[in-house]
Amino acid sequence: MFMGSMDLPREKLLVDINTTNNRGFTPEELAEQCVKKIISISDNAHPGVRDQARAFSKDIEKLIAHYMQQAVQSDRTSVYNALTDAGHPQLAELIRRL
């Protein structure tokens, strides 16, 4: 007889819920979440391999955060120019200073 299972663990938190108050996520917060998707490190892995993997994931996290910050700045440049072209220089300057 074949017995497959699709049931979910009853009491466990299955999804991570991340929330912010009066702001959006920072590049650093998003980079941390991004790395969790890219690199999964087992607690049961050999200590040497595990430590190396954790160090690697920290390096990747910093790299992703850096490029996310650049993406934010670059997008603000685009928004700044769009607002300036639309005749809203003060609003554009506000965005640039964020």
Add this chain to the structure above:
Amino acid sequence: MAFSGNFMCTSFKQEVLQAKHDFTASTGDTFKLALYTNSASFTAATTAYTTSNEVSASGSYSAGGGTLTSVTPTTSGTTAFCDFADLTFTSATITARGALIYNTTTGSGSGTTNTVAVLDFTADKTSTAGDFQISFPTADASNAIIRIA
């Protein structure tokens, strides 16, 4: 009445055997995730999305919740599994205790509200004029949100 744990809905298990759900990315069915307060009371017997006790519309959250981006099912060893991309509601003031995943596509004989799973956040989660993000577990044979082992 309150959330009492996670459940893969029994009706969903039956409908999988009736080929009523297609998780294939892009060409498959459209699945949504709706958020609920702790006044909601869902179990494995829950069969349909409901607006009762759903959190109020705020920011990018509106009634019915958000559309999930499905990742085409795959296998590892003898386990088949599928995943969803993380879902974020922006500029939202929300307090939610759990969620329903449901299928809105009628293509294979199902309705527009057929439930897939009940998710219990184990505590109220709150965003205030900010982002509310649901991050799904690693898509592998041990952790993916929907698995057939």
